[in-house]
Amino acid sequence: MRPSSPSTDVSEDPPERGSAPLEFILVGLLMLVPIVYLIVALGLIQSQALGAKAGARHLARTVATAGGVADADRRAERVLESVTTEYGLDPSTVAVDVECSPAGGACPRAGAMLHVTISTRVSLPLVPPVLGLERIASIPIEASAVQKVSRTWGDGT
Secondary structure, eight states, X not given: OOOOOTTTOOTTSOTTTTOHHHHHHHHHHHHHHHHHHHHHHHHHHHHHHHHHHHHHHHHHHHHHTSSSHHHHHHHHHHHHHHHHHHHTOOTTTOEEEXXXXXXXXXXXXXXXXXXXXXXXXXXXXXXXXXXXXXXXXEEEEEXXXXXXXXXXXXXTO
């Protein structure tokens, strides 16, 4: 009988030896890529949602504290431009809706509750603008804010 030494006998090595690192790398990459994409997409959506919320809040405050209609329009345009620049919102997808309650009459008006809603869409990253895919692969974002308009609004004070 011949003594066998573990270092010289290669016939007893398992056939799967050395494939665990390869499997770990392959499975790791297959799981890591979607997780990284999800993190990037959620970060982009959160950033746009914060921008829409900040825009609605600042627009409501700006219009409610303006001296009149012309002043409110001018200030609202500057605030909206500033918010879209700061948060990276696409100006072509931003829609602003201003309503007053109770309904009826001019909006904004003295003593009314001003409801400002900003709507936008966030395109998912790495989606090519081919065949309208960027419109299909986009998330709608909407934020609103309410502000009480001063009773002295529009009288020049």
